[in-house]
Amino acid sequence: xxxxGLHARGCTRRQAVDFTLSHTLLSEVxxxxxxxxxxxxxxxxxxxxxxxxxxxxxxxxxxRALGAxxxxxxxxxxxxxWVTSRGSxxx
Numbered sequence: 001x002x003x004x005g006l007h008a009r010g011c012t013r014r015q016a017v018d019f020t021l022s023h024t025l026l027s028e029v030x031x032x033x034x035x036x037x038x039x040x041x042x043x044x045x046x047x048x049x050x051x052x053x054x055x056x057x058x059x060x061x062x063x064r065a066l067g068a069x070x071x072x073x074x075x076x077x078x079x080x081x082w083v084t085s086r087g088s089x090x091x
Contacts, residue, residue: 001019001023002016002019002020002034002035002038002045003038003042003043003044003045003046004046005019006035006038006039006042007038007042007043013035013039016035016038017031017032017035020034020035
């Protein structure tokens with residue numbers, strides 16, 4: 001909301017800080033820092049959200065096909081093993 005509000009909807013910096021304060025548990029200082037990051041890097045928050053939504057979509061599809069998701073510690077081991085096996089076959 002803050003990123004698109006600032007860059008596409010004419011939201012002021014103060015409005016963005018106030019919105020952040022009213023919708024998070026951030027302190028005023030931390031809200032200022034977050035809003036400044038959005039001001040300086042347009043689309044950054046949106047790109048993170050798009051990535052998050054894509055990961056969630058892929059995970060939901062995998063869970064439908066394969067059952068419950070692996071715990072993060074087990075997933076890390078599976079990925080590391082997969083990378084190791086792929087690295088040994090790359091030439």
